[in-house]
Amino acid sequence: MLKINNLHAKVEDKDILKGLSLEIKPGEVHAIMGPNGSGKSTFGYVLSGREGYEVTDGEIEFEGKNILELEADERAKEGLFLAFQYPVEIPGVSNMEFLKASIDATREYQGKEPLDAVSFMKLAREKCQQVNLDQNFLKRGVNEGFSGGEKKRNEIMQMMLLEPKLCILDETDSGLDIDALQVVADGVNACRDGNRSFIVVTHYQRLLDYIVPDYVHVLSNGKIIKSGGKELALELEEKGYSWIDKL
Amino acid sequence: MNYQIDLQNREQLSLNSSELSDIKELYQQRNDSLDAFKQASLPSRKVEHWKYNDMTFLKEGEFELATQTRPMPTSYPAIAIEDAIELHFNNGVLANDLAALDLPQGLRIRKLQECSADKISLLAKMNQVNEKNMLLNLNQALCDNIIVIETLDNVQLNQMIYIKHLTSDLQNNAIASSQIFVMVGRSSELSILEQFESELTNAITLSLQQSFFQLSENSHVKHYRLNVEKDSAHQVGQVKATLEKDAVFDSFYLGLGSKLNRTDIDILHQGNNAHVELNGIYLPANEQRIDYHSNIEHQVPHCTSNEIFRGIIADKSSAVFNGKIHIFKDAQKSDAFLNNKNLLLTNQAEVNTKPELEIYADDVKCAHGATVAQLDDKSVYYLQTRGINKKRARKMLSIAFIQELVNKVKQDAVRKHLVSLLDDYMSHID
Ligand SMILES: Nc1ncnc2c1ncn2[C@@H]1O[C@H](COP(=O)(O)OP(=O)(O)O)[C@@H](O)[C@H]1O
């Protein structure tokens, strides 16, 4: 599904990713852990095609396609989804209008029939319910005045609507209490269908009790310095991030 | 009767060329306006209040006042307002047969010539010499097309008055000139929509238009002024309103298109407890220039004003917003709010915004602010990661920027019309 080889990227002349390699097969869940500032969010931005994040070396192949030349919206429509660590607030654009535009664009790109307004509403309401968001959220501005947890649930709701092939969850657990964490994890787990793959970026082991990864990678200073099974997360938790400096 | 206005040799102009010059109640004001026009410098970048506008076309010198009245085709979306009372000005000249209009009780529409001396004197007061816009003085001196719209006291008009101003098919260097004077009786209600349209032409044309409103005690006026001219039009206009006790003037502006649109808005609070609501959207694109100068005078105590203007400036266009709030010495307990926000869509787009406060009373509430920003990259990116392409994302964010003002238009038919004008505009910008 995803093959990343020797990825180097910089932002504003600062090298941040320094030779990251990773391969993900359909249905797999990979956790990426690392201390603050190690490049986790940058990795998500580079994958999703954010402007200003320049790839200086290496390749990214998604579903056999080189996606480096694709715009962010094209990558999204190819099936790549990034759930943001800090979703932006967009007052004046209603969640509903936003989701409809998003679904319409995605379905058109994928050659699917457009959803009529009634089916769309039905689907949106259903997904809201699944992540425990009141339907009134559909009428509000995108993330406008949402609490931290509501923003994260809104991200998961969008993921469910768009049915991507690969989901990158950037610290979706940060700022969530246990109940909200459970809702988010249930949402993610409901999306696991054996084909859809996940990259779960997190600072803490806690989330991985809920979303159980097949692999855990440790990112430090822009590179994956250690990979293992889910027990690696526990080891990290126990020994602390200072441990990896000694690796 | 046609007459020439040579802007380079202004001293030769005389009132004799005007049809209305014989009306003695008006004579003095017209003469004063003409004198002021002759003495002022032509608008240019060196003249205060004009410094951001390119008025070099005035150097052409000879202009001719338009006198055409034949109906002309127009390609604009009609506004579907049920039961509207429609007036059409073609190149400044009224095209309707006023006698044939079927008007509701309590409403009268006449040419100025047909009004009584005391009405004409009231209009003369509105035509006071303008200190900052000499082209309005020209209009005040020579305008022959003045329509008076008046209601009696206690009249609630359900029908909207819809005034279409069209400039089209004009000769080169032609000036269209007109005024309307709206007098609203005590405790009466009226809504009025002015739309300015033009055809695209190679000719240099200038349209001068002033709308005066006199709101008697406790009267309510809803007013829309929509400028949707094509890129070749120069429009210089004014809205001036005097408000008596408890009067409410709710006035909405759209500046879309035209090569140059300069609109002066003057609101004079003259009775306690009067309120004005000024809302506007300006959307210059290509190389257009749009300039709103508003001036709200709190002359007496206990009046309120609320003004919000938003601009989106595209391509190589530019905008000016100058919003002045003037609170007189005795105008205690005034409450004035003014906010202007601008969105620049390109690096070549320009805006000059200047909120001005002049406060001479000490017990007042006054807030004002202005911002200039570009579209937020992070928001564009966020929408893109959800499959929405960049162009569409920018459009969504631009519409969001003015949505608050669109929502202020409560009349369904007008809002729908506005939304369709905005959709059309948005589909043409990058
Ligand atoms: N726009 C930027 N300009 C310069 N440096 C940046 C920028 N964005 C992130 N960085 C730096 O890149 C490094 C990685 O940041 P980030 O990817 O956010 O880390 P993480 O998500 O792992 O905490 C940090 O040192 C951060 O300061």
Ligand SMILES: [Mg+2]
């Ligand atoms: Mg991060």
